[in-house]
Amino acid sequence: MRVLDLDRDMSDVIPTGTTRDSQHLFALMTERTLALAQAGPGRRVLDVASGFGQDARALSKGGAWVVGAEPSSRMLGWARLQSAGLSSPQPAWVQAWSHRLPFADSSFDAVICKGAIDHFDQPEAAIAEMARVARPQGRVVLAIANFESLACRVVRGMDTIREAWLAQPVRRGRRHYDVPADHFTRYEIDLMREQASRFLELERCEGVSLAWGIPAWTRAVERLPAAAAARALQLLSAVARRMPSLADVVLLAGRPRARRASTTSR
Numbered sequence: 001m002r003v004l005d006l007d008r009d010m011s012d013v014i015p016t017g018t019t020r021d022s023q024h025l026f027a028l029m030t031e032r033t034l035a036l037a038q039a040g041p042g043r044r045v046l047d048v049a050s051g052f053g054q055d056a057r058a059l060s061k062g063g064a065w066v067v068g069a070e071p072s073s074r075m076l077g078w079a080r081l082q083s084a085g086l087s088s089p090q091p092a093w094v095q096a097w098s099h100r101l102p103f104a105d106s107s108f109d110a111v112i113c114k115g116a117i118d119h120f121d122q123p124e125a126a127i128a129e130m131a132r133v134a135r136p137q138g139r140v141v142l143a144i145a146n147f148e149s150l151a152c153r154v155v156r157g158m159d160t161i162r163e164a165w166l167a168q169p170v171r172r173g174r175r176h177y178d179v180p181a182d183h184f185t186r187y188e189i190d191l192m193r194e195q196a197s198r199f200l201e202l203e204r205c206e207g208v209s210l211a212w213g214i215p216a217w218t219r220a221v222e223r224l225p226a227a228a229a230a231r232a233l234q235l236l237s238a239v240a241r242r243m244p245s246l247a248d249v250v251l252l253a254g255r256p257r258a259r260r261a262s263t264t265s266r
């Protein structure tokens, strides 16, 4: 039996870190996801797993006609509350699981799914659904955390040296490179490409942010003057963009492949 409401609270899903490298990562991930959606006036956009709806609202503000689809009543309630009373056009909010989107084929010019697919219990069925509801020349954009990023590898290597070679006590709690308890899939770039390309003709694969969460880097960026910190973060992100396998987050964008009857879970 499926749970009816994930009943998440905001601390489960909204990044709480206030370090400069965290702010840079989350801001750039959002900026690039929305840019790749190529939204704008007159375009129809679906945000799958829209959470509390900030991205759907930003797309609406840009003139697109937007639907935010989200299974959690609590998240939807939050999204509706934030939209209430605003005079500008607001997204339509729909309660839905990603593997069973309640929309006709080819309904949207773009479908985005940001920071969420690793939470899905049926990620491939979800991508199939996103491809189904996107127009044949439309675009699906996935933003996914990379658990084989340079940062994950470096921090894992440091822990191995500390624990196995220097016999220091094993650190408690979730580590930077551990998949959170509410994730179903541990993604790295090959798995992302493999799953996405079953349903999408991939047009773009780019990385966002490099070295996020390496303790020495986080501290160094905090100590730099603001302008120098911003430049350093942008420089590393320029590298990440071209080397997505090392990046902290990977963005994949593509057109739906020609329809196949067996691709959905319906």
Ligand SMILES: C[S@@+](CC[C@H](N)C(=O)[O-])C[C@H]1O[C@@H](n2cnc3c(N)ncnc32)[C@H](O)[C@@H]1O
Pocket (backbone or CB within 6 Å): 006, 008, 013, 014, 048, 049, 050, 051, 052, 055, 070, 071, 072, 075, 096, 097, 098, 099, 113, 114, 115, 116, 119, 120, 121, 122
């Ligand atoms: C980390 S949040 C990301 C929310 C939003 N996309 C953002 O960038 O802020 C993950 C979201 O995935 C939703 N979710 C989890 N499992 C899902 C599923 N099977 N289908 C659709 N959404 C799901 C959760 O309710 C949550 O809102």
